[in-house]
Amino acid sequence: MVKIYAPASIGNVSVGFDVLGAAVSPIDGSLLGDCVSVEEAETFSLTTLGRFVSKLPSDPEQNIVYQCWELFCETVGRTIPVAMTLEKNMPVGSGLGSSACSVVAALVAMNEFAGHPLTEHQLLLLMGELEGRISGSVHYDNVAPCYLGGLQLMLEEQGIISQSVPAFDEWYWVMAYPGIKVSTAEARAILPAHYAKADIVRHGRLLGGFIHACHSRQAKLAIAMMQDIVAEPYRTQLLPGFAQARERSLAAGALACGISGSGPTLFAICDTLSAAEQVKEQLVNHYLQNDEGFVHICRLDTTGARKLG
Numbered sequence: 001m002v003k004i005y006a007p008a009s010i011g012n013v014s015v016g017f018d019v020l021g022a023a024v025s026p027i028d029g030s031l032l033g034d035c036v037s038v039e040e041a042e043t044f045s046l047t048t049l050g051r052f053v054s055k056l057p058s059d060p061e062q063n064i065v066y067q068c069w070e071l072f073c074e075t076v077g078r079t080i081p082v083a084m085t086l087e088k089n090m091p092v093g094s095g096l097g098s099s100a101c102s103v104v105a106a107l108v109a110m111n112e113f114a115g116h117p118l119t120e121h122q123l124l125l126l127m128g129e130l131e132g133r134i135s136g137s138v139h140y141d142n143v144a145p146c147y148l149g150g151l152q153l154m155l156e157e158q159g160i161i162s163q164s165v166p167a168f169d170e171w172y173w174v175m176a177y178p179g180i181k182v183s184t185a186e187a188r189a190i191l192p193a194h195y196a197k198a199d200i201v202r203h204g205r206l207l208g209g210f211i212h213a214c215h216s217r218q219a220k221l222a223i224a225m226m227q228d229i230v231a232e233p234y235r236t237q238l239l240p241g242f243a244q245a246r247e248r249s250l251a252a253g254a255l256a257c258g259i260s261g262s263g264p265t266l267f268a269i270c271d272t273l274s275a276a277e278q279v280k281e282q283l284v285n286h287y288l289q290n291d292e293g294f295v296h297i298c299r300l301d302t303t304g305a306r307k308l309g
């Protein structure tokens, strides 16, 4: 039996729409992500468990894990009968890379079980394709960090999909999921089809400046560059209380704050644990909307998908 855990991720990280992503894990040691197990069997089956299992499609063939198995078998050229189990611990449509967690855990588990027939690059291509089926367009900013860990920049040139960018060890990433669902496909559909030249120039300056600041170890400059002019101005309308929660987080000591992926999860960066705890308190009191919501203080997860058993 093979069991793989795949962690939560922050798509975009504000400044890199579709091209920057970060994997995160709670500092209390809890596992914020999905697990997929694969066992030998005579015929294929998929069992689903976990806190958010009731939010999955009722037709098992609509589950992205089933589609992972199907595409994996097609790619390796043989049908591999297995019993798969998905532990759906990530809320669906959360902005925490929920579908990416299932896709990455399922494909890594299948590859491990089958004796590694696919390379890292081949697996990433499949992960992007499957994520694209759900969100309506191929983007790697959740699957790449979820699989590889850390802060990842999508390159998609010269046969390289993604490479890691050095982040800042002192940063805490406070993640607040309010408990409501936002569909990635819908949050993409409301974005403009075209942007003004001035916005394109500014976006290039901000993203280039952020990556430069990471490599030259200038944390303050990196924070200053972390501005989202591509998605946040348009998506805020989908996120009740986001603007106020952002103000409260910054007032409580956060250095930067933005939408995680397509939302509704908000992330805030702090450089001390005491600031992170104060920001967490503000978000628990003012951003959560129901019992399904939660706030976690996290660090960058530098490992990515890993074997638990």
Ligand SMILES: Nc1ncnc2c1ncn2[C@@H]1O[C@H](COP(=O)(O)OP(=O)(O)OP(=O)(O)O)[C@@H](O)[C@H]1O
Pocket (backbone or CB within 6 Å): 055, 056, 057, 062, 063, 064, 065, 086, 091, 092, 093, 094, 095, 096, 097, 098, 099, 100, 102, 134, 135, 142, 182, 183, 184, 185, 261, 262, 263
């Ligand atoms: N195993 C799965 N995990 C999550 N969503 C799934 C899964 N299988 C199928 N789906 C379907 O995919 C859609 C999730 O799409 P969406 O991209 O909005 O969510 P998400 O990946 O959870 O979002 P985010 O990346 O913002 O966390 C839902 O309609 C859901 O029913």
Ligand SMILES: N[C@@H](CCO)C(=O)O
Pocket (backbone or CB within 6 Å): 011, 012, 017, 018, 019, 095, 097, 139, 141, 142, 184, 187, 188, 231, 260, 261, 262
């Ligand atoms: N880059 C994607 C991430 C979705 O989780 C988007 O913002 O639509």
